[in-house]
Amino acid sequence: MALDFAVEVFQNEYLPEGAADVDAIVTVTATGPPAEVVSTDAAEVVIVDTSASMAYPPSKLAAAKQAAVAAVDVLRDGVSFAVVAGTDTARVVYPRARKLAVSDPRSRAAAKQAVRMLRADGGTAMGRWLALADDLLAGFEGGPRHAILVTDGENQHESPRRLTKVLDEVAGRFTCDCRGVGTDWQVAELRRIAEAMLGTVDIVADPDGLAEDFRSMAATAMGKALADVSLRLWTPEGARVVSVKQVAPGLRDLTGRRVESGPRTGDYPTGAWGGAESRDYHLRVRVRPAGLRDRMLASRVSLVGPSGDVLGQGRVMAVWTEDSALSTRISVEVAHYTGQAELAEAIQDGLEARKAGDVGRATARLGRAVRLAHESGNTDTAKLLAKVVQVQDPGTGTVKLRPQVADEDEMTLDSRSTVTKRVGRG
Amino acid sequence: MESCPGCSSPVAAQDRFCEACGRNLRVQRTSVGGPGSQWPPMCACGGEEFDADGFCEQCGRARPSARDRVEFVLPGVAGVSDRGKRRRRNEDSMAFGRVRGRGVAVVVCDGVASSERAEQASQTAVDTAADVLLTGLQAGMDAESSTTDSVVAANEAVGRLARPEAAEVAPSCTFVSAVVTDDSATVGWVGDSRAYLVAEAGAARLTTDDTWAAQLVAEGVLTEEEALTDRRAHVLSRWLGADSGVEAPQTVTFKVETPGLLVLCSDGLWNYVPEPEDLLAVLPRGVPPVEVARELVDVALKAGGHDNITVVVVQLRGGHGA
Ligand SMILES: [Zn+2]
Ligand SMILES: [Zn+2]
Numbered sequence: 001m002a003l004d005f006a007v008e009v010f011q012n013e014y015l016p017e018g019a020a021d022v023d024a025i026v027t028v029t030a031t032g033p034p035a036e037v038v039s040t041d042a043a044e045v046v047i048v049d050t051s052a053s054m055a056y057p058p059s060k061l062a063a064a065k066q067a068a069v070a071a072v073d074v075l076r077d078g079v080s081f082a083v084v085a086g087t088d089t090a091r092v093v094y095p096r097a098r099k100l101a102v103s104d105p106r107s108r109a110a111a112k113q114a115v116r117m118l119r120a121d122g123g124t125a126m127g128r129w130l131a132l133a134d135d136l137l138a139g140f141e142g143g144p145r146h147a148i149l150v151t152d153g154e155n156q157h158e159s160p161r162r163l164t165k166v167l168d169e170v171a172g173r174f175t176c177d178c179r180g181v182g183t184d185w186q187v188a189e190l191r192r193i194a195e196a197m198l199g200t201v202d203i204v205a206d207p208d209g210l211a212e213d214f215r216s217m218a219a220t221a222m223g224k225a226l227a228d229v230s231l232r233l234w235t236p237e238g239a240r241v242v243s244v245k246q247v248a249p250g251l252r253d254l255t256g257r258r259v260e261s262g263p264r265t266g267d268y269p270t271g272a273w274g275g276a277e278s279r280d281y282h283l284r285v286r287v288r289p290a291g292l293r294d295r296m297l298a299s300r301v302s303l304v305g306p307s308g309d310v311l312g313q314g315r316v317m318a319v320w321t322e323d324s325a326l327s328t329r330i331s332v333e334v335a336h337y338t339g340q341a342e343l344a345e346a347i348q349d350g351l352e353a354r355k356a357g358d359v360g361r362a363t364a365r366l367g368r369a370v371r372l373a374h375e376s377g378n379t380d381t382a383k384l385l386a387k388v389v390q391v392q393d394p395g396t397g398t399v400k401l402r403p404q405v406a407d408e409d410e411m412t413l414d415s416r417s418t419v420t421k422r423v424g425r426g
Numbered sequence: 427m428e429s430c431p432g433c434s435s436p437v438a439a440q441d442r443f444c445e446a447c448g449r450n451l452r453v454q455r456t457s458v459g460g461p462g463s464q465w466p467p468m469c470a471c472g473g474e475e476f477d478a479d480g481f482c483e484q485c486g487r488a489r490p491s492a493r494d495r496v497e498f499v500l501p502g503v504a505g506v507s508d509r510g511k512r513r514r515r516n517e518d519s520m521a522f523g524r525v526r527g528r529g530v531a532v533v534v535c536d537g538v539a540s541s542e543r544a545e546q547a548s549q550t551a552v553d554t555a556a557d558v559l560l561t562g563l564q565a566g567m568d569a570e571s572s573t574t575d576s577v578v579a580a581n582e583a584v585g586r587l588a589r590p591e592a593a594e595v596a597p598s599c600t601f602v603s604a605v606v607t608d609d610s611a612t613v614g615w616v617g618d619s620r621a622y623l624v625a626e627a628g629a630a631r632l633t634t635d636d637t638w639a640a641q642l643v644a645e646g647v648l649t650e651e652e653a654l655t656d657r658r659a660h661v662l663s664r665w666l667g668a669d670s671g672v673e674a675p676q677t678v679t680f681k682v683e684t685p686g687l688l689v690l691c692s693d694g695l696w697n698y699v700p701e702p703e704d705l706l707a708v709l710p711r712g713v714p715p716v717e718v719a720r721e722l723v724d725v726a727l728k729a730g731g732h733d734n735i736t737v738v739v740v741q742l743r744g745g746h747g748a
Contacts, residue, residue, distance in 0.1 A: 236486030237471070287486070293511065295488040297481035315479075323511055323730075 003032035003225050003273060005303050007312035010333035013319050014326035015289070021242065022285045022298040024316040025333035025423070028270070029278040032225060041143030042222050043080040043100060045133040045174075046071050046214075048093075048118065049151035050085045053184065055120035060181055064150055067210035068115045071148060071218045075103040079222065082136050083111055086129035086149075087122030088157035092136070100136055123157035126193065127166035134170040144272035145174035146221035147197075148214060150204075152181040155189055167196040172257070175199050175271045177217050180415070181210065183407035187414040195252055198271035203415045205408040224272035228306040231268045231281060232261060235299050238288035244268050247337040248280035251344050251418040267304065280422065282337050287318060295319045333423050336376060340420040343372040343381065347417040351388075351410060354401065363389075363401055371397030378421040384413040453560055454500050455523025460549045461492035491515070493545065497716065498522065503530050504716035505738035506723045510694055511731035517544040518692045518736040519599075521552035523560045529607035531559035532738050533576070535599040536619050536692040538665055546587060547597035551580040551666055559605055569605040570677050573614035577601060577675040581666045588668035598667025601675065602633060602690050606740050611682055613690075614675035616664050620696050622705055625686030625742075629702035629709075632678050636664035660693070686742045687718065694735035695726045715739035 011024035048068050054061040068083060075081050080100035083093040094111040095101040101111070129149065137145040155163060176197035178190040181204050194201040204210045231254075233241055246252040258266040270279070285298045299316040321327050350365030366389045373382040374394035382394070387409040389399040430437050431454055435446035442452055468474055473484030480489040493516040496507040503524065509516040517537030524530050535551040537544025555576035562572030580601065588596035600617025613621045618635040634640055638658035642648040653659055664672055689705065699705045699722075710721045719737040726735040 236482070237484050239486070290485075290487055293494075293509070295514070297477075297479075297486040297488070300477075300481075321511065326512075 003030045003275065003311075005030050005273075005312035007301060007303055007314035009301065009314040009316055010331055011316060012327075012329050012331045012334070013317040014321050014323070014329065015318055016324065016327040017292055017320055017322060018289050019320070019327070020286050020289050022287060022316060022318045023331070023334045024283050024299075025247070025331070025337060026231070026281045026283055026301050026314055026316075027278060028231075028281065028303055028312065030226075030273045030275065032275045042076075042224065043137055043140040043143070043145045043174075044071075044075060044218060044221060045082050045084055045100075045136055045147040046218075047084045047086055047090075047129050047133060047147055047149040048115070049124065049149075049153065049181075050118050050120050051087050051122055051124045051151075051153055052120055053124075053153045060152055061118070061120045063208060063210050064152075064181060065115050065118060067150060067214040069112045070211035071214040072108050072111045072115070074215050074218045074222070075108060076222055077104050079103040080140055081111070083115055084129060084132055084136070085118055086124070086126065086151075088125045088128070089122070090125075090129045090132040092132070093118065098136065100140060124151065124153050124155055125158040126151065126155045127158050127163040130170055130176070130193070130197075131166050133176070134173055137174045144221060144224040144227040146224075146272070147174055147176040148179070148217055148221075149176055149193070150179045150181060150210065150214075151185055151190070153184050154186050163193075167193065171196045172198075172269045175221075177201075177221075179204050179210070179213060180411070183411055187411055191415070191418070198252065198269060200250060201415050203408070203412050205412065220274065221272075223274045225275055226305060227272040229270050229273050229311070230304050231270055232265060232302040232304045232310075233268070233283070233285075233299050234262075234265045234302070235285055236287060236297065237264065239264075239298065240286055241266065241299070242284040242286050243282070245282045245341070246270070246279055247282045247340060248420045248422045251341060251420060254281075270303075280333075280337065282334070282341070283316060285316060290318075290320060292320050292322055336423040337420065339372055339376050340378070343369055343376070343378065344417045344420075346372065347381075347385070347413060351414050354388075354410075359401060363399060366401070367397035367399040369397075370394055370399050376421055380419065380421070381413075381416065384409070384416060388413055452526045452564065453523055454526075455556065455560060456498045456500075456505075456521050458521075458553050460519055460521070460553070461496050496520070497720075499716045500524050500530075502715065502741040503532065503738065504714070504719050505532075505534075505736065506716070506719040507736040508694075508723050508727065508731075508734065510734050511727060513539075513734055515545055516734045517548055517599075518694065518734040519545065519548035519552045520736050520738050521556035522738060523556055525560060525563040528563045528566070529605065530740055531556060531563055531603070531605050532690055532740060533559065533580075533601070533603045534619055534690045534692060534736050534738055535580075535601050535666070536617070536694075536734065536736070538598040538600070538662065538667070540595070541598040541667065542592065542595045543587060543597045544599065547584045547667060548599040550583050550587060551599050551601060554583040555580040555601070555603060559603060563605065563607075569607070569610070569612035570614075570679060573603055573605060573612055573677050574674045576603060577614060577616060577666070577672065581670060581672050584666045585668040585670075593669055596668035598665045598670065600636075600662065600692070601666050603675075604688055604690055604740060606682070606688060606742065608743070609682055610679060611688060611742065612677060612679040613688075614677040616666055616670075616672055616675050617662050618660070619690070619692050622689045622691075622702055623680070623686060624689060624702075624706060624709060625684055627684070629706040631702050632680075634676070636676070637661060638663050682742045684743065687715070688740040688742055689718075689722070690738045690740075691722070692734060692736040694731070694733035695722055695737055697733065698726050698729040715741055
């Protein structure tokens with residue numbers, strides 16, 4: 001737990017008379033030698049979709065098994081783990097009991113053997129899978145709790161309401177990275193799960209790529225040194241937090257995750273932190289405007305650990321001025337991430353319109369996205385966009401929809417739409 | 427019959443001390459330590475708790491600094507000091523006093539923004555110098571030598587604020603003072619705070635800035651016009667502080683023969699009205715010194731208020747100025 005945290009605030013604190021909204025980018029950076037990470041202080045549950053659809057093409061299940069084996073392989077000795085197979089129900093594949101096993105060469109070999117025996121059969125009910133993972137992880141105290149969920153299909157065997165209910169229950173209790181295999185799954189559905197579980201979502205169009213992806217996810221999860229870290233926001237009387245969003249490395253809305261923790265104070269979960277990690281958060285606070293030249297603490301931002309200890313602190317300020325040269329100045333950081341959020345929205349909107357056959361709207365929105373990606377230097381997203389639209393002029397966002405687009409390309413763009421480019425970084 | 431300014435008990439014109447509270451009746455002066463020495467206990471919202479950085483735990487507003495806007499008024503002399511519109515703190519300070527039957531002493535100091543704790547530097551300087559000047563006035567000392575003494579004392583006091591390991595940012599400030607009696611006035615200065623004389627006949631600047639540009643003009647290297655746009659226009663060549671090396675102020679003494687006003691100010695004012703004619707043009711007529719000072723501060727605020735603004739106005743020979 002030898003992590004050092006730094007909290008930095010980037011903003012233009014000057015506001016015109018009467019203005020109430022204060023925007024700031026809060027950069028949280030953790031540093032600490034990875035060697036300090038206590039190796040046994042983590043728990044990992046690997047969830048493999050074994051619904052009937054995984055059977056065709058047969059390579060899907062084979063790849064998922066291979067990936068689960070790879071994930072088990074990277075578990076350090078002493079880590080607590082389990083493998084869950086998911087259909088319209090969920091069962092623990094390894095160990096045999098409903099509890100976590102302790103990783104050592106023998107238990108890993110046994111777990112891998114159990115994975116190889118898996119067969120595809122049945123439906124898909126991800127809420128049940130997550131509920132079982134939560135059950136398994138609930139007994140684990142101390143370090144990071146993490147799950148990897150891999151699926152190829154839609155959540156057909158439980159109602160969206162049932163899934164929502166499970167997410168509400170388990171959110172914040174562990175983090176979960178979601179991976180979609182093939183192109184028969186719903187990006188929006190997995191994104192919802194990943195967002196609730198403070199994890200990531202991505203497509204693995206080629207099952208052969210799964211093993212490596214699993215390996216790196218599990219390794220990243222094992223590298224976390226401190227779990228259950230929260231952003232604690234104090235705001236003055238008459239003020240309210242309009243939004244709290246992680247904006248880098250990916251977009252994640254935390255606004256609805258507030259837990260009151262004191263007078264005028266609320267906590268927002270950020271999940272687990274590793275030894276060399278930096279994340280940016282966009283805060284918007286609406287305050288009661290004070291008089292000209294008054295200086296106000298719009299929010300005190302603290303990073304708090306699992307036991308409530310303050311790991312770092314920053315201040316979001318507001319000063320009202322009649323000098324428009326000061327108040328109209330836009331913070332580079334705020335502007336950049338506002339642009340990245342708009343970019344994600346334009347992509348998701350545009351793809352939805354395209355699916356609905358609204359060519360005009362799809363062209364306009366995806367064109368806007370091309371322009372924003374170009375202006376912000378988000379070349380990764382620009383490349384993905386170019387597979388869906390024909391770019392005529394990136395500067396103005398002039399594009400034409402491509403008549404033929406591979407599902408894989410469209411879904412890759414959709415699932416990576418929330419990956420942002422960091423401000424001022426390469 | 428007069429009354430004691432401390433406790434309002436009646437006192438006689440010849441009394442040197444108040445019988446009721448013991449106050450020295452011959453000297454009236456602004457509070458030592460300046461307005462910042464005591465925080466207002468309460469926030470504008472009524473909150474009484476502040477965090478370690480001075481923000482109200484209730485409404486988040488910064489604890490109001492008594493220094494943001496300061497007004498001092500004594501008979502025949504008044505000053506206004508304002509944070510301006512751009513600066514976070516008011517690093518200017520002023521102090522003045524009056525010795526009955528002798529005269530008035532005024533000090534204005536402008537903290538150098540690039541030094542640390544600049545407001546502490548300027549407050550320390552005005553308090554120290556005003557003490558020396560008022561003591562000199564009481565003792566009937568020569569105004570020029572007491573002005574030099576006050577600068578030496580202030581320079582030492584400000585110098586003691588420095589941290590040995592951070593000499594390059596040692597707290598420092600400019601200085602301008604005036605010792606005014608019935609028939610003469612002595613102005614002393616270090617740096618670019620200024621004094622102007624405004625009378626019926628017109629206005630005059632009494633000080634020459636201790637800046638590199640002004641020095642180059644004096645040496646004939648730059649013309650006045652070139653100096654205005656030169657990047658050295660505001661770079662001080664002399665100041666008070668640990669790293670100043672200053673031993674004496676520049677001084678000027680003149681006879682007071684007609685009614686007029688003496689205006690001491692920081693560059694927060696004169697940046698907007700540099701020439702004596704500029705100052706004369708905006709100066710209100712027929713109002714007491716405090717009104718004059720307020721009006722001049724307002725002129726600077728309306729013009730942009732980029733810096734702290736301090737203006738002290740002294741009545742000469744009981745006149746109301748031009
Ligand atoms: Zn008294
Ligand atoms: Zn308050």
